Amino acid sequence: MLSAPLRIGSMDIWPPLILAPMSGVTNRTMRALYRPFGLGLTVTEFVSSNALAYGSRRTMEMIDQHGLEKPVATQLWGDDPATMASAARLVRECGADIVDINFGCPAPKVTKTNGGSACLRDPDRCESIMRAVVAAVDCPVTMKMRLGWSDDALVYVDVARRAQDAGVQAVTLHARTAKQFYKGDADWEHIARLKAAVDIPVIGNGDLDDPHVAMRRMRDSGVDAVMLGRATLGNPWLISQIRDLMEGREPQPLPAAPDRLRFALVHYRRMVEELGEPRAVPQMRKHVALYLKGIPGAASLRERIMRLDFAAEAIATIEETIDRLEQAPAVAA
Ligand SMILES: Cc1cc2nc3c(=O)[nH]c(=O)nc-3n(C[C@H](O)[C@H](O)[C@H](O)COP(=O)(O)O)c2cc1C
Incomplete structure (x- = not known):
């Protein structure tokens, strides 16, 4: 240690x-x-x-x-x-x-x-x-x-x-x-x-x-x-x-983009459960924008998420992004 x-x-x-x-x-x-x-x-x-x-x-x-x-x-x-x-x-x-x-x-x-x-x-x-x-x-x-x-x-x-x-x-x-x-x-x-x-x-x-x-x-x-x-x-x-x-270990590398976004989904859902949708959605806009950092197509995704008013739409957008990244693993690192 x-x-x-x-x-x-x-x-x-x-x-x-x-x-x-x-x-x-x-x-x-x-x-x-x-x-x-x-x-x-x-x-x-x-x-x-x-x-x-x-x-x-x-x-x-x-x-x-x-x-x-x-x-x-x-x-x-x-x-x-x-x-x-x-x-x-x-x-x-x-x-x-x-x-x-x-x-x-x-x-x-x-x-x-x-x-x-x-x-x-x-x-x-x-x-x-x-x-x-x-x-x-x-x-x-x-x-x-x-x-x-x-x-x-x-x-x-x-x-x-x-x-x-x-x-x-x-x-x-x-x-x-x-x-x-x-x-x-x-x-x-x-x-x-x-x-x-x-x-x-x-x-x-x-x-x-x-x-x-x-x-x-x-x-x-x-x-x-x-x-x-x-x-x-x-x-x-x-x-x-x-x-x-x-603790004396080499740091783990950053997870791959789809896994980072899977965590963003956990964060999103937990916020909706605990704060309710009207409070969670505006707060999660900035979080999702940050989880998207370094992900191909992040700029346009960020813009889209900023305009969405409902959690289900934002969650679907993140899920689609995960699918897209997994179909093109070479760019998803
Ligand atoms: C959005 C935001 C809210 C903050 N709110 C508080 C706060 O409530 N109390 C506090 O002591 N510092 C607050 N800070 C300052 C941070 O605790 C920290 O001192 C500052 O961001 C510098 O650290 P960092 O460079 O690691 O971000 C806030 C900073 C940010 C960016």
């Missing part, structure tokens, strides 16, 4: 490979489907602590972790320590193994209320929130952040040290500033610097889309775990490939 488990509190997380929280994407269906590829931990979409105070049905659905494989972290955002503490108690009651605090989201709808990455403009407030949440629950609390609000305010080391002092048990760094959104490259030098600056586990995140690069980043920065986001979408096999390397 080349890597060590990630230890958060008394939990040993193996492999040290985490699915990034992605709003509108990492719902319970998606997390359950992707976990068997080799994730040690999954994180929910971020949940507004204010919305939990009102208890909307959709928000309650997001925090319900009962009947799922463990461990799972539920992520909260907000700018008020007391509201965050109440929300933390509630998500813990609803089955979270870990409560994760979001100091990373750069979306204006979040930062305009001082939530997400906007908290990094006020490290004292970050500290108050972390202390309140740690005091509120009997499970580990973790935190995910960006480098800072902007290039001239890189507060990540300060905020991570405050996290450690407040009793937060691991910190994830997405190595971009809030102002960068997703532009430029994630700068792993900062992740290495953070690892050297704190004693709690550090989880590195940003732009990992290749198994060998992920392992190199992990080794060079010394982080305790890596977190993968966008590159897993349409390609959960990336997770297995990294797990293979972590």
Whole structure:
């Protein structure tokens, strides 16, 4: 075994490979489907602590972790320590193994209320929130952040040290500033610097889309775990490939195109079963578009799937594509 488990509190997380929280994407269906590829931990979409105070049905659905494989972290955002503490108690009651605090989201709808990455403009407030949440629950609390609000305010080391002092048990760094959104490259030098600056586990995140690069980043920065986001979408096999390397094996090759699309069908059907057709169809458009990557004729298929309003039509289109690929095996690799 080349890597060590990630230890958060008394939990040993193996492999040290985490699915990034992605709003509108990492719902319970998606997390359950992707976990068997080799994730040690999954994180929910971020949940507004204010919305939990009102208890909307959709928000309650997001925090319900009962009947799922463990461990799972539920992520909260907000700018008020007391509201965050109440929300933390509630998500813990609803089955979270870990409560994760979001100091990373750069979306204006979040930062305009001082939530997400906007908290990094006020490290004292970050500290108050972390202390309140740690005091509120009997499970580990973790935190995910960006480098800072902007290039001239890189507060990540300060905020991570405050996290450690407040009793937060691991910190994830997405190595971009809030102002960068997703532009430029994630700068792993900062992740290495953070690892050297704190004693709690550090989880590195940003732009990992290749198994060998992920392992190199992990080794060079010394982080305790890596977190993968966008590159897993349409390609959960990336997770297995990294797990293979972590366990000392050569990574399995990507399955052939028809098998990748068969998995897309499983994903589609599961989403319809669990969310219902009206919610599943729009969400699955983007997933199917990504599963089609690298498949002959993908561009026109993508266009067609984008226009379809019913699951049965989309499923039939994917099935026809599988048949077509299997009749022309030479191009289906
Ligand atoms: C569609 C989308 C939604 C996201 N939602 C969240 C979120 O709810 N909470 C969070 O901490 N980060 C969120 N992120 C950021 C990711 O967790 C991750 O930090 C970022 O995508 C960088 O990792 P990657 O390069 O592996 O994708 C989101 C990213 C995307 C693309």
